[in-house]
Amino acid sequence: MTTAAPRPTPAHKLSGTISSTPTSTDVNFQGLPIPRGPVKASLSFYKPPEDGAKPHNYVEPLPGVPQRNFGESLHEVTLDDLRGQEQKFSLNNNAFDTIQSVSSQEHEFQDDEQIKRVYYPEVEKLLLENVPGANRVLLFDHTIRRSHPGANRAPVTRVHVDQTPFSAAQRIKLHLPNEADKLLQGRYRIINVWRPLNGPVMAHPLAVADSSTVRDEDLIPVEHRYPDRTGETAQVLFNPSQKWYYWSGMKNEDRLLLKCFDSDETVGLWGRAPHTAFVDPRTPEGAVGRESIEVRALVFG
Template identity: 35%
Template sequence: MDQPTPPVPDRVRGTINYTVDNGIPPDYYFYEPDPSVTLNPPGTDLREVEIRNGWPEVDRFDLDREGFVLKPFPAGFGPFDDDAAIRSGFYPQVEDFVKRNTGARRVVIFDHTIRRRLPADLKVQTEVQRPAVLLVHSDYTVASGPQRVRDLLPEEADELLGRRVAFYNVWKSLYEVVEELPLAMCDATSQGDGDMLRMELKYRERTGEIYVMRHAPQHRWIYFPHMTADQALLFKTYDSETDGRARFVGHSAFEDPNTPPNARKRESIEVRTMAFF
């Protein structure tokens, strides 16, 4: 794909919110915990890093090497304010997109999130409407990936988990060019297993887990400035294979220092999928 216009710099300096590795799993509560609880929040290690423009290398990236690719995506769908329409009309496009770019024989879409600038107050957020996440994370762990398959497909889980399973997220703009809060990807070849920290997600009825990341100077960050609605990032958040390919990709929105004061507010959708091979 051609680079966007107007021209963008080869690299920027941006702040990435890493997590301190203090030997205790960081946690995030989706409710107000008891005042006696000692919190260990993620994202408190802010680092200014170089984030490279990925457009000059856009055709080189590989899902099993760097862990992400940017590909064309049809921009014809419109009713992103209608959850039922998203599931009936947009999900089939995403399923086809993931199959076409991964070679998976089957793709199951299990949720989506519309991301806009919203207050940090959890009371204002919903299951579908969330703010952009300014935290380096990957959505699943070695434990929560397989557990998600068991939760959603209990009758088939044993058979499905006997073969390769990979989770991919599809991220794209709803309607406009992305002019603020772009998504940065950490090249999986630059991150080590020890950089991933298990974070506990505390719900009233259960505890889930994802990965956040500790800082390492060798991390290589990539973004694609001025993405349009007919392009989508496809990136991996879990892979059952342990043969050296990318398994988890750290990613985060960030404040682009080149964002103009009158930039259009970012509106994007992120769809989470399971791919079976």
Template identity: 40%
Template structure:
């Protein structure tokens, strides 16, 4: 993947503390070792069954301010598995599902083509989140996820191609490189529950725990993560609505590139008491190269 956009401009508050702090110490929720294969539900599960299984293993970690590194061109999808891009949306009212479909999704598709040089982009879902009003019981408005995870696995990534393309095209596309990318945008300046992103190069195979994601009509698969002192975490303080994050959540190329990363919302110790709720939209897209 090659980035063709200019480096993002510096945030206007870049010299203000605590914004300029080189790192923060915060707690992230990993999965405890020895846990039986976890299961997460996307809808209210049957009585007596928890929304999410698996014992959490909270760990205090250092999360580095990624803005200086990104400003110098040191962060990319293919190295760390995530990337920051300056991009203002033409859509301002994200409460209108029709406008999201007609304005935002085509705009996001064009942005992904530009950044990756892909021949084809297929957006297959999107999710609105709100830390004050969202809940896991509301499919239209979810809450931020506070577990370290990745949205796809080496099993579910190729399955997505078969789910969203006809059989003949899927068979052809699976012979060539493709990726799945999460495009994450805040809808207001992020004052609480920012997104922590793990450098893909610091993740070991033994850290991955396949996890069932249960829909009403099927069961998908994501990764939960075991703690590893080698994990190197980053975040972008005070991310604005005219900035987006791209997260590599699957790549079929096996050598020379980040294949996925890990991410989670976290409680920033610099969050003011009167911080606005975090509102965001994310979408997941298949990206194909010829």
């Protein structure tokens, strides 16, 4: 008789089993100390175009054309450490959640088709088991980021939200055109599943804002121009009332869920989590560059 593998446990359900916040003596596989606890760091927020034009950026930059027509505004913020207090946060209340001790049969993350064949079903199962009310999941893309020179995609150091209400609805029409009218009448969410590939994360950790502290007017729709269509993302204005967090020393077995949109109006202000990579001033010299994968999902129900 075989024994089923244990399910990964959401961090907010591990109360009583989580050890206290790790100390600064923790080290990574290089023997370098892992930064822990609250930290002040500079984050890049939105600065409007100087000519007053509608903001846009090109997914694939055009020759001789600036990739974006808006600027950045740097602000120092205090980021609290989620490690040890994960149970305080949830998708419905804060638009992000944490799951620990998640195993995977995919280890290379070099071949997109293998990722879709092996890793996608694991992510779908994770979401169905851990997102309240979810009854259907469609994974529509993923992005791998690596810090080394020559990488196709590096960590993004601009505060943003991947979707807006407009682009969330457009995603359904794009990926499920025959069912879109019916699906748009029910609850639908877009949730990103983020994890490192070479944890524990030392350089360019991910910062996330508590959505309940973010005002609607902080979010600026930006045209996201693809070669064949135009989508929409949101840039974020700095607001001192925003509360920021990071999850120190994220391991390969950790999963951070980031909700980008929720059609349920009862959790409207808790339906979008601004996030960005940031430079931790405590990162030890010589620390390995962060590698990560983010899978984006339409979640119904």
